[in-house]
Amino acid sequence: MKKACSLAxxxxxxxxxxxxxxxxxxxxxxxxxxxxxxxxxxxxxAPSDLMVMELAPLGDKPRRxxxxxxxxxxxQGWVSNIRKLAAAKFWDGTSVNRVQDNYVVQWGDATEKKxxxxxxxxxxxxxxxxxxxxxxxxxxxxxxxRCRVYAAAGQRIELTKEADSYGQxxxxxxGWPLGVAYHLDENAVVPGWNEPKPVFxxxxxxxxxxxxxxxxxxxxxxxxxxxxxxxxxxxxxRHLDRNIALVGRVIEGIEHxxxxxxxxxxxxxxxxxxxxxxxxxxxTGNEVSGLPAYEYLSTESESFAKYADARANRxxxxxxxPAGGADICNIPVPVRRKAL
Amino acid sequence: MKKACSLAxxxxxxxxxxxxxxxxxxxxxxxxxxxxxxxxxxxxxAPSDLMVMELAPLGDKPRRxxxxxxxxxxxQGWVSNIRKLAAAKFWDGTSVNRVQDNYVVQWGDATEKKxxxxxxxxxxxxxxxxxxxxxxxxxxxxxxxRCRVYAAAGQRIELTKEADSYGQxxxxxxGWPLGVAYHLDENAVVPGWNEPKPVFxxxxxxxxxxxxxxxxxxxxxxxxxxxxxxxxxxxxxRHLDRNIALVGRVIEGIEHxxxxxxxxxxxxxxxxxxxxxxxxxxxTGNEVSGLPAYEYLSTESESFAKYADARANRxxxxxxxPAGGADICNIPVPVRRKAL
Numbered sequence: 319m320k321k322a323c324s325l326a327x328x329x330x331x332x333x334x335x336x337x338x339x340x341x342x343x344x345x346x347x348x349x350x351x352x353x354x355x356x357x358x359x360x361x362x363x364a365p366s367d368l369m370v371m372e373l374a375p376l377g378d379k380p381r382r383x384x385x386x387x388x389x390x391x392x393x394q395g396w397v398s399n400i401r402k403l404a405a406a407k408f409w410d411g412t413s414v415n416r417v418q419d420n421y422v423v424q425w426g427d428a429t430e431k432k433x434x435x436x437x438x439x440x441x442x443x444x445x446x447x448x449x450x451x452x453x454x455x456x457x458x459x460x461x462x463x464r465c466r467v468y469a470a471a472g473q474r475i476e477l478t479k480e481a482d483s484y485g486q487x488x489x490x491x492x493g494w495p496l497g498v499a500y501h502l503d504e505n506a507v508v509p510g511w512n513e514p515k516p517v518f519x520x521x522x523x524x525x526x527x528x529x530x531x532x533x534x535x536x537x538x539x540x541x542x543x544x545x546x547x548x549x550x551x552x553x554x555x556r557h558l559d560r561n562i563a564l565v566g567r568v569i570e571g572i573e574h575x576x577x578x579x580x581x582x583x584x585x586x587x588x589x590x591x592x593x594x595x596x597x598x599x600x601x602t603g604n605e606v607s608g609l610p611a612y613e614y615l616s617t618e619s620e621s622f623a624k625y626a627d628a629r630a631n632r633x634x635x636x637x638x639x640p641a642g643g644a645d646i647c648n649i650p651v652p653v654r655r656k657a658l
Numbered sequence: 659m660k661k662a663c664s665l666a667x668x669x670x671x672x673x674x675x676x677x678x679x680x681x682x683x684x685x686x687x688x689x690x691x692x693x694x695x696x697x698x699x700x701x702x703x704a705p706s707d708l709m710v711m712e713l714a715p716l717g718d719k720p721r722r723x724x725x726x727x728x729x730x731x732x733x734q735g736w737v738s739n740i741r742k743l744a745a746a747k748f749w750d751g752t753s754v755n756r757v758q759d760n761y762v763v764q765w766g767d768a769t770e771k772k773x774x775x776x777x778x779x780x781x782x783x784x785x786x787x788x789x790x791x792x793x794x795x796x797x798x799x800x801x802x803x804r805c806r807v808y809a810a811a812g813q814r815i816e817l818t819k820e821a822d823s824y825g826q827x828x829x830x831x832x833g834w835p836l837g838v839a840y841h842l843d844e845n846a847v848v849p850g851w852n853e854p855k856p857v858f859x860x861x862x863x864x865x866x867x868x869x870x871x872x873x874x875x876x877x878x879x880x881x882x883x884x885x886x887x888x889x890x891x892x893x894x895x896r897h898l899d900r901n902i903a904l905v906g907r908v909i910e911g912i913e914h915x916x917x918x919x920x921x922x923x924x925x926x927x928x929x930x931x932x933x934x935x936x937x938x939x940x941x942t943g944n945e946v947s948g949l950p951a952y953e954y955l956s957t958e959s960e961s962f963a964k965y966a967d968a969r970a971n972r973x974x975x976x977x978x979x980p981a982g983g984a985d986i987c988n989i990p991v992p993v994r995r996k997a998l
Contacts, residue, residue, distance in 0.1 A: 419913045420868050420990075443978060483822060483985040528760050528893045538978045553868045553893050553987050557972050560979045573759045573920040580913040632897050638783060638878045639900045645823040645985065647893050650760075 345633035348625050352652045355621035360613040361493065362656060368603030368612065369404060369566070371425075373414065373574055374596040381574040384603075384612065385531055386653075387566040389492065391448040392524055395441030396533050396563045399544035404600050406435035408545060413594035414578065418586025420552030423575040424534055426545055428594060438543050445541075446560050447499070447521035484556045488525055488646035490617040490626070494567075495525040495646045497559060524564040527554050527647035529572050533563040551576040554647040569612055569653040611656035625652065685973035688965050692992045695961035700953040701833065702996060708943030708952065709744060709906070711765075713754070713914055714936040721914040724943075724952070725871055726993075727906040729832065731788040732864055735781030736873050736903045739884035744940050746775035748885060753934035754918065758926025760892030763915040764874055766885055768934060778883050785881075786900050787839070787863035824896045828865055828986035830957040830966065834907075835865040835986045837899060864904040867894050867987035869912050873903040891916040894987040909952055909993040951996035965992065 346354070363386055373381035387397050403409065409425070412432070416424035482488050486497035498520050505514035524530065531549045535542030541563060549568050568575070583589040603609050615622050629649045631640035686694070703726055713721035727737050743749065749765070752772070756764035822828050826837035838860050845854035864870065871889045875882030881903060889908050908915070923929040943949050955962050969989045971980035 417917075419916055446979075483983045483988075485982040537975055554985075556988060557969070557977070557981050557984060559981065561972075561977050576759055577757075577917050577919055579917055629897070632901075635877055637897070637901050639786075641897050641899065642825040643823045644897060645894075648823075648896060 345628070347632075347634035348628045350634075351621060351625045351628055352615060355615055355619065355625075359616050359619035359621050360654075360656070361616050362611055362613045363569075363653075365603030365606075365609060365611075368569075368609070369400065369600055370603055370606045370609065371409070371600045372598040374598060376574075381571065383571040383574055384569050385566045386569045386612070386614075388494065388524060388564065392494075392522075393445065393533075393563045393565045395439045395445050396542070396544040396565050399438045399441075400547075400565060401602060402435050402437060403543075403545055404602050407599070408432070408435060409597050409600035412597050414575065414597065415581075415594050416548070416585060416587045417551075417575075417578045417581050419580045421550075421555060421586065422548040423551050423578060424546065424548040425597060426534065426547060428591075434543060434545060438545075441541050441563070443539055443541055446563055447523040482645065484559065486525070486559070490622075490646065490649060490651060493614045493617055493651055495527050495530075495649075495651070496522055497525045497646070498522055499560065523560050525554070525646055526550055526556050526558045526562075526564065527567075527650070528552070529568045529650075530564050531566040531568060532558065533565055535562065549575060554645075556647075569614075570655075612653060613656045614654075615652040617651060622651075625649075685968070687972075687974035688968045690974075691961060691965045691968055692955060695955055695959065695965075699956050699959035699961050700994075700996070701956050702951055702953045703909075703993075705943030705946075705949060705951075708909075708949070709740070709940060710943055710946045710949060711749070711940045712938040714938060716914075721911065723911040723914055724909050725906045726909045726952070726954075728834065728864060728904065732834075732862075733785065733873075733903045733905045735779045735785050736882070736884040736905050739778045739781075740887075740905060741942060742775050742777060743883075743885055744942050747939070748772070748775060749937050749940035752937050754915065754937065755921075755934050756888070756925060756927045757891075757915075757918045757921050759920045761890075761895060761926065762888040763891050763918060764886065764888040765937060766874065766887060768931075774883060774885060778885075781881050781903070783879055783881055786903055787861040822985065824899065826865075826899070830962075830986065830989060830991060833954045833957055833991055835867050835870075835989075835991070836862055837865045837986070838862055839900065863900050865894070865986055866890055866896050866898045866904065867907075867990070868892070869908045869990075870904050871906040871908060872898065873905055875902060889915060894985075896987075909954075910995075952993060953996045954994075955992040957991060962991075965989075 367387050367389070369385040369387060371383040371385065373383065375381060387400065388394075408427075412425065412427045414423060414425040415428045416422070482497075484497070486499045488495065488497040490496070501519050501521065502516060503519060504516050526532070528550050531547055533542040533544050534546035534548055538561075544563075544565065547565070549572065551572070578595060579593070580586055581588040581593070588594050615625065626644075626649050628634075630644040631642060633640055707727050707729070709725040709727060711723040711725065713723065715721060727740065728734075748767075752765065752767045754763060754765040755768045756762070822837075824837070826839045828835065828837045830836070841859050841861065842856060843859060844856050866872070868890050871887055873882040873884050874886035874888055878901075884903075884905065887905070889912065891912070918935060919933070920926055921928040921933065928934050955965065966984075966989050968974075970984040971982060973980055
């Protein structure tokens with residue numbers, strides 16, 4: 319049933335009084351929630367899972383970018399290559415070559431002539447996602463996200479949210495933004511069945527949020543070695559999910575990349591050699607002396623649940639209309655230097 | 659019904675062959691679609707609806723930022739204030755004062771002491787959204803987005819998509835990213851009804867995508883005058899939708915803002931006066947001699963529909979897995995200088 323109704327009535331709905339004092343007591347802001355999280359809710363990142371990139375200083379200001387590498391079961395072929403490239407000091411003397419506004423910053427060997435170290439793996443496209451061992455035989459069940467999937471450490475995830483605009487069921491787990499997607503096999507052969515049936519197979523893959531680091535590549539089925547890397551510096555380019563390998567995220571110093579002058583060539587590549595930003599060195603964290611310890615707020619902690627809820631429903635005094643939700647890339651996982 | 663199934667079967671789903679040659683013929687990329695759009699599908703922007711901000715040059719490089727103001731029925735109280743502020747040359751000699759990574763760049767009078775011109779309106783919070791005249795009396799009908807709403811020029815929009823993560827039904831219309839939200843009035847009094855009933859009222863509001871320009875304010879119910887403005891330089895901060903007035907978007911030169919050094923003070927404010935970027939002048943487009951004409955691809959055109967579909971389903975040769983969808987801020991409206 320549809321009715322014509324007056325503008326005045328609708329507008330009046332917004333005029334509810336707000337008691338800012340009370341709101342402040344009841345509803346701390348997301349940073350306030352994070353600041354109050356217990357020490358036990360933070361997870362330290364092993365230095366060997368960090369990559370430290372030193373750009374040429376800007377004047378006398380050092381420019382260090384710290385990247386956390388993705389854990390298993392995601393993208394480990396490329397992550398292993400990246401460890402080998404860092405050990406071989408491959409990136410020393412290379413440069414940041416591409417800065418495309420609202421998209422990515424990309425670095426590597428601009429000459430494309432530098433020899434790669436031996437032993438790099440050729441990783442298949444299948445490894446853009448990790449596959450779970452449990453799936454649904456009912457498309458309707460699978461489509462509503464009730465199919466169970468197993469994540470990194472064998473934990474079972476109950477998907478309760480609706481699919482997002484990208485047809486994925488996104489969630490934050492083990493410190494990372496992940497998405498489940500379903501792939502229909504019309505004629506799946508499953509043990510215990512007498513004949514092939516349609517099956518939706520769930521797969522898990524990392525999501526292209528701000529600051530995530532991925533592996534540059536040429537046309538499919540080339541998946542890249544890991545020698546050419548990029549990070550997201552704009553609105554989440556989710557169309558790249560499952561089309562490129564994600565291998566980590568910038569946890570400190572992204573401003574040294576995101577504030578670089580934009581390239582004026584096609585795709586934001588720098589057109590002149592002198593525009594490129596020299597990379598002095600890239601090392602894994604365990605090889606950098608004096609590196610601070612870093613930790614992230616456990617995505618399975620009580621404080622993270624409160625933080626995520628507060629990101630989705632801002633009720634701190636500035637806000638008048640909580641959204642009632644947030645997309646996965648608008649709930650960045652808090653990462654900080656560990657207090658000594 | 660749930661079955662255990664082997665990893666090998668699931669992984670094999672990804673091994674479908676891709677014929678890049680054929681794909682290229684069948685599926686042009688989004689920029690290729692835009693390049694082929696007919697001249698009649700582009701809409702020229704009136705110079706009087708542009709604001710031209712000249713920042714102090716960087717070395718000998720001029721830094722011009724061009725902003726398109728929002729049309730009726732959105733935010734017109736603030737837009738009118740902004741026209742008055744530009745006419746009074748209020749921003750000449752002010753500065754960019756805040757650059758917060760993955761969030762906003764903000765400009766205005768850092769001293770907060772400069773006199774505002776006479777005649778600025780005090781705009782109510784209700785004006786963060788525009789209200790339609792037609793609504794649904796059925797919550798279930800409204801919630802599934804089948805309620806009809808009227809947009810800017812009286813056109814009726816049929817909402818067919820599901821609500822996004824922010825509880826809105828987003829769409830692109832009249833050149834802008836907009837979202838419909840529903841507000842429940844438990845006891846609405848509607849002409850023709852004998853007694854109050856629950857009614858979901860739809861309202862339309864602009865969406866905080868990359869490059870959108872909004873009005874800085876203090877705590878609610880202060881809605882800001884328009885003298886203090888910001889633009890989005892990161893992932894869409896959709897929690898600000900309906901909490902702040904959006905008055906336009908940057909259509910050229912956003913790189914002069916997004917690539918500025920990040921502020922090191924709270925919220926990304928510059929801590930030292932010399933860090934601020936001087937604004938030489940802000941004028942409406944009709945007062946700037948030699949300004950190019952700008953045009954946007956009509957969001958109601960056939961080419962835009964193809965472009966939006968291609969953004970949501972990348973099938974050009976680089977891609978192996980079309981997403982099947984995109985969020986509204988990942989379908990930026992193409993804007994360009996009009997060919998002479």
